[in-house]
Amino acid sequence: MNTIVASCACRMLRPSLAAAGLAAALTPGTVLADPPSTLYGLAWEETFSGSAVDTSRWNFRTDVKVLSAQLAANAVIDNGQLSLLMKQENVSGMSYTGAGVVSKQQFGYGYFEVRAKNTTNTGWHNSFWMMAGDGSNTYAAGRYLEIDQAEIETADQTHIPSGLNIWNGQAGTGGKLAAPRCATYAPGVNLTAAYHTYGADWREGAIDFYFDGIKYCTIAYSTTQYRQDPVNIWLTAIAYRAPVSVGGTPQYYDTVRFYKKDQYVMNGRYGYSESGSGWQDSTLAGFGLMPQRYSCTAGDKSTYAPGFNQSGSYHVYIWKTANANADTQGEVKVQAASGTTTTTINFATGSSGWVDLGVHSFNAGTTNPAIGVTNTVHAGCQRAGAVKFVREV
Known part of the structure; x- marks a missing residue:
């Protein structure tokens, strides 16, 4: 069930930017909302400052869907902002063409934010959303979570539909497991008149939705019911519902940012590595x-070293998948700026879940594989699942 936040302690807005290079991308009198708390640090950003879309960072949306075909040529950079053009032309059996870009980088838990100014054209579906994919097909395999921060039908420029679509990861139009949605948010402004900031904070167990620094909705996303696979960022505009108009202003995006507070490292993702000859795929799911x-070879190691985007104290946990054949003397070492500690864990008994490894200090940029957590097989079979570093100060 989705929970609508009727009232909240709204975050403060800052009238100026810390980075002077961003100022040119903002129109006079606009603001950029802060992340949900001061514990969040900037991990990735795009200001569209070049002369063309940076194809080392973005794919183009190129599918054919609803009433339009999406063309790479319709995604252009105009005066420090991404401009998505909407045209009436016959392409791939459609009478209209739209556009979009999709980040090549994938993201896990954190705060996603974009500044946008809506098109004045009607009949279009303009969206800031997150889902695994490369832009060639919105029904490709590998998608599990779809975060629709803003899915705005441009016939109504005063409301913001938001919510989730939860998928089973298989290709095709089927496979939707759930679709919890927020109550449509009415911010009290016309979204074509000025830039506004749209945000979504994906954290363990839930997603929060923001508009200009105000949290207006929270939707649960269970870690025990649904997979926690990473997502790409999508900025798109497609023709959606007749009557469709063209010739008005484009859809504009001028700053995209991703902030992180906590660091999660899981098998197969950045920061995970293993050594030794015994590792193979497990049939047991983890966090x-x-x-x-898993490995049953003594001395084999799995290492979790995220490369921290900000210095600070982090509460460290390792995921335990309890199993009768598991290591009864698993050696878990935390190596941090504050020192090295070693904990012995019995993974064979008890229940599955996070095991507390204490609070440790880490420095930003510590990408050395030794900086983080190393789990060494001692006796039995050790499963490599996940480690999380929860920032405290």
């Missing part, structure tokens, strides 16, 4: 129903 690896 967030994610696949795991």
Whole structure:
């Protein structure tokens, strides 16, 4: 069930930017909302400052869907902002063409944010959303979570539909497991008149939705019911519902940012590595129903070293998948700026879940594989699932 936040302690807005290079991308009198708390640090951003879309960072949306074909040529950079053009032309059996870009990088838990100014054209579906994919097909395999921060039908420029679509990861139009939605949010402004900031904070167990710094909705996303696979960022505009008009202003996006507070490292993702000859795929799922690896060879190691985007104290946990054949003396070492500690864990008994490894200090940019957590097989079979570093100060 989705929970609508009727009232909240709204975040403050800052009238100026810390980075002077971003100022040119903002129109006079506009603001950029802060992330949900001061514990969040900037991990990735795009200001569209070049002369063309940076194809080392973005794919183009090129599918054919609803009433339009999406063309790479319709996604252009105009005066420091991404401009998605909408045209009336016959392409691939459609009478209209739209556009979009999709980040090549994938993201996990964190705060996604974009500044946007809506098109004045009607009949279009303009969206800031997150889902696994490359833009060639919205029904490709590998998608599990779809975060629709803003799915605005441009016939109504005063309301913001938001919510989730939850998929089973298979290709095709079927496979939707659930679709919890927020109550449509009415911010009290016309979205074509000025830039506004749209945000979504994906954290363990839920997604929060923001508009200009105000949290207006929270939707649960269970880690025990649904997979926690990473997502790509999509900025798109497609023709959606007749009557469709063209010739008005484009859909504009001028700053995209991703902030992180906590660091999660799972098998198969950035920051995970293993050594030794015994590792193979496990049939037992780990945290967030994610696949795991296992080894029954003494001395084999799995290492979790995220490369921290900000310095600070982090509460460290390792995921335990309890199993009768598991290592009874698993050696778990935390190596941090504050020192090295070693904990012995019995993974064979008890229940599955996070095991507390204490609070440790880490420095930003510590990408050395030794900086983080190393789990060494001692006796039995050790499963490599996940480690999380929860920032405290």
